[in-house]
Amino acid sequence: MPTQKSFATGSACPDLEAGKLRVYSMRFCPYAQRTLLVLAQKNIPHEVVNINLKNKPEWFLQKNPLGRVPTLEKDDKIVYESAICCDYLDQVYPDNKLTPDDPYCQARDKMTVEVFSQFVSDLHKVMNSTPQENPESLQKVKNHLSQLESVITARQGGYFGGNAVQMLDLMLWPWYEYLIFAKVVPLERLSGVYPALCVWTEKMPEWPSVQKCRLDSRQFLELVNSIKSSITDYDVGLDQDS
Template sequence: MRQWLNKTFYYKSKFYQLANMNTKHLAEGSTNPPLSKGKLRLYSMRFCPYAQRAHLVLDAKKIPYDIVNINLVQKPKWYFERNPVGKVPAIELESGDTVYESLIIADYLDEIYPQSPLHNKNPIQKAKDRILIENFSKVTGAIFGYYRDMSEEKLENLLKELDVFDKELTKRGKTFFGGDKPGMVDYMIWPWFERLDALKKISDNKFVIPESRIKKLAHWMKSMKSDEAVKVSYIDPESHGKFVKSFLDGSPNYDILVK
């Protein structure tokens, strides 16, 4: 019954949720909006890949939630009462309890909301998936390295790390790391792949991934873009590129999408 009510509430609030996602990022001197009854509160930053992990799990499991975007340069003092480390994402429950760190949030939500389970039920496969997610830090490091130095050497470093995931996906023999539909691995690594298209924009098209080198992964990326949960939080490459440029210039513009 609870699952049915959650799904119904989610669909009714979906258009509100999409609009709420692109709201202004709250900074010093702001006040925290009151919690919405029957919803989780997600503290986010619209362009943060770690925060997008939480969005993806919430949307994949159709959990009702509202969003408060946080300015990470001028963080509100009240936010440290919710998350003492001041990072995003964090979720706040109606009880007032908070959970933070993207992977911990993902595990918590998958356990508390059993609908559409994302983790593999087989303990060994679940452990292997966790290892794969941990090892993805090598890919994120290579991506950030390329942002700073768009050289052939840095590009090759990134491609070598992507090769590992292409081979793993080929070995699994399915469209997604989770099988026939996205699972926890897919959603935990997707945010960085979404941002790869932005590299083409900010590198004047110097950044090119040869699809023949990572055929399985290239097909996976196209398939992920069609996923309903991905569509909710997806940002176009041009907007990602504008944010990255502002970030690299030292003045991140969090509110690019605010109308």
Template sequence: MSEEHLAVDSACPPMKDGEVRLYGMRFCPFTQRVRIVLNAKNIPHNVVNINLKNQPEWYFKIHPDGKVPALDTGNEVVLESLDIADFLDEKFPDPPLYPNDPELKSRDKEFIKKFGKVVGATSRALHNTDNLPVEEYLKDILEPLEEFEAELTNRGTTFFGGDNPGMLDYIMWPWSERSKVPSALQDKEFHFQKEKFPTLVAWRDAMKDVNAVRDTITSLETHVKFLKGYSGANPEFDNL
């Protein structure tokens, strides 16, 4: 992984033959999604971090909007975290991250789509887009999770993927990691409702110990420090 986030005057690092390269940003949950999938599949790769406030000109040739993540295999570039995750699962099929059963695979994809509500609500809370008390955002985050609690309880397994995490687990993790950040940004404490979400609380604890996930985790304090500076003119991407 590149130690620094490359900015406007940075040159594009030359790619090696056979290199799988992920363009990302250290604190981006969508980048983290892809990093976890790459780890879960044991795919050798390099991460090149991009300064999203001051992107290098050459990066717009890779992603026209200058966003992350973007995956470059040397032969093709894939954009958007969900598309990249599915691309990796098809191109590198071992281990598979979706169930073999077509109906179960379809159900996992349905829940990935439903999780978009949590992603959107959490994003609004992290950036306080509506200038509201954090409690107002938490309602929109927690309500959709009731269906996920019921689903995992019904499956009767540690992870949505069974005894081991699958694609749905990995896609969800970055937002679980950030669950306490919106409250901390408003100098409040957030305690996940264990009595209402006992299965998801156990799931979260188990996910923290998964090797593919552990390597990508950022502390609560660092998330808060980054986001407090991100709205400024020159946010700090490095040295955090």
């Protein structure tokens, strides 16, 4: 059943082999991207089933009543919500642990992710308008970047995890990838205002896990344009089933 195309209303649920881990995803969903990055970083074998989030299959809503991705399934166990999925994977597959051992450091990182959620909201507003139409949200995006610049500078080592990519890096990265693709804040301008974030943005794509999950910027922008046109094409770029 290898396919990247999304399953929609009326489709049949693909059979899941016993003992195999499946992640229900959407190719361009940053929340799902978090979990895919963790799976890649920890080298966890899995398969991906993409979901049409506008016309969700009935069987998917039975598995996850919230109807959101990512959702994990293995045998009779189902886990959903991106932060929960990522923490679950890090506990169930303890090799290459991604979260700090110290409880305070864990809490600190989770608080950073919570604050970051507002950045995500403002970023969506900016991406769906022009800077002239929504200057307040653009300024809020820049303010969030300044706050995160302070966080990563304090960590030292070039990553939010310090000297290596850790869970917090993977939780934040998908939105920075989108921010660069959409040219909300051009990368060439990051170096002068957010030097530590700029270094991080340049270093993250070098990691094998990020390379495995790398998005196609052209296809991403085509999806954004299709959303703006009210014709959301989750299968953009998949002219042939693959």
